[in-house]
Amino acid sequence: MSALNSLRKYVLACALALAVVAMAVVGLMMLTITYDVIVRYALAAPTDWAYPLNAAGLLAATSLAVPYFYAKGQHISMDLVHRALPSGLRRAADLVTAAATLFLGLVLAVTAFRSMAVAIKGGLTGAGTFSIPLWVPDAVLFTSGVLLAVVAVLFPPGTAEDVAEAEHPPGEAPSTGEAPGDAPATAAPSEGAPARGEGRAAPGTGEGETRS
Template sequence: MTEAEMGAQPSSTPTTDRGPLGAARRAVLATTRAAAALAALVVAAMVLTITYDALARYLFAAPTDWAYPLNTSGVLAATVLAIPHLYATGGHIALDLVHRGLSPRARRRADVVTGAATALFGLAVAVTAARSAAVGIERGLTAAGTFSIPLWVPDLVLAVSGALLVAAALLFPAHPPPDEAPEPAGAGHDDEGAAR
């Protein structure tokens, strides 16, 4: 995927999208993009901390007590922070064998069901994680071990990501599969139907 494709707006948000709905889409897309960028930074930090821990363990026989719990939370954070942006831009992996076999009308209905299920899932994650974060803050809960991460931190990441997923599911309808996407401007076919 090229940098231009990665930074491009999703097909469901044309540049001419105006009004409150367009503004909401742009705001959610900017927020999900920032969350995905944060996920990339988390992955980079995980690489550094794992490398440091491996060097400390094998060169100096002094493993850290913080690398494992931090990276366990990092995997969770990197995954859930990226999901809303992938959904909004259609960047997730789509297993659409059955979907492609449906009629256009049935596909639209399936897309509505998928969007509703995604929004419901995001809502369940957001509400559950927010409640769990509140309990963690109230009771001062921390992870087990010598390096105790406050449990409300990963819960808060889950709550924010769930809320972003709800917004993405409601504002960005399902995307067509790549072979059904409209051709870019200027692309044409020769006499035998192959793309130029």
Template sequence: MSRPDTASGPLAAARRAVLATTRAAAALAALVVAAMVLTITYDALARYLFAAPTDWAYPLNTAAVLGATVLAVPHLYATGGHIALDLIHRGMSPRARRVADLVTGAATALLGLAIAVTAARSAVLGITLGLTGAGTFSIPLWIPDLVLAVSGALLVAAALLFPAHPPPDGAPDVAALPGAGPTTDPDVGTGTGTTTDTLVTGAGHDDEGAGR
């Protein structure tokens, strides 16, 4: 089923805005990974060919791993990119599945809120005290803290606006439901809260096939 272009209303607008933001964060995460590949390759060549390793590749890529991971999480949750283990959930009654999905969404939102608040406070402290990482190439600690804070806030928004799971087989396409984004982009996968798992096991949406 193709996606309609008629979705409107505050909820649909909020979903489109959040999804566009999480998509941008995920794209940034991909660029960070690409930069990691280049800098690690350069450092390896410099180390083994010229015996002149860099002092910045290791601390930069240590922070980049964290940044790439947390920047991608909100979009993966919103579009169902996480691995879903929902064998038990599929055996539940529809009401039990809805309850489980509510618990999943609430737990995810709580996790995002905890990350956002803790990281924001840590960023403020890092700026105030001028905290930096160890080593000759010291990264200001408020930078990774700020990335964590933004990612946590996006995760809260994704958990509140995008249900944890898609409809069961044979149910109407989620794209036809109110609030689905007016786009043909297959990233815009939303759900109706009828199957479950946690953020760790995955959010069960069909990222690539939600528009089918």
């Protein structure tokens, strides 16, 4: 079981890395679109590279984030009759969902790989100033498809606890600066010292008189 949790941890880390790349791509798209709009309407000099670049960026941002969101159960979903089913049938429905996701990942990976091979062999490039090689978006789809298929096997629906355990394996506790099991140190009253709440003799008063 620990080996499975370790594998889940590494796969989830890879999926998170792709999601971070997707966020960076979205930021780059915002900058390039803003630049294109400014020069188009302010300087009447539209670019010839903004559209193909952002078309590839949209594809990358969408596909790269899918494996992580699926593993975390944060992708967009819709329940029709799933919640109304008994627990056994719900489990079967989860397996059907995982199988469909696995099939989608495999189809995406195989088709992207074939398209990538054709693009590399033919030296195909996109339009515009940068002339992006067409095998680059195909490679993005291939990577996303492979990881989605792996995630579908390791993180089927209804495994939120397994995802949390993969992120924080047993025995890993967040560092608090104190050793596990250490209780906060408290000062013990010295022998003979008055306890809290008891009266203390005030200076200049007779023995037995206390300050109220």
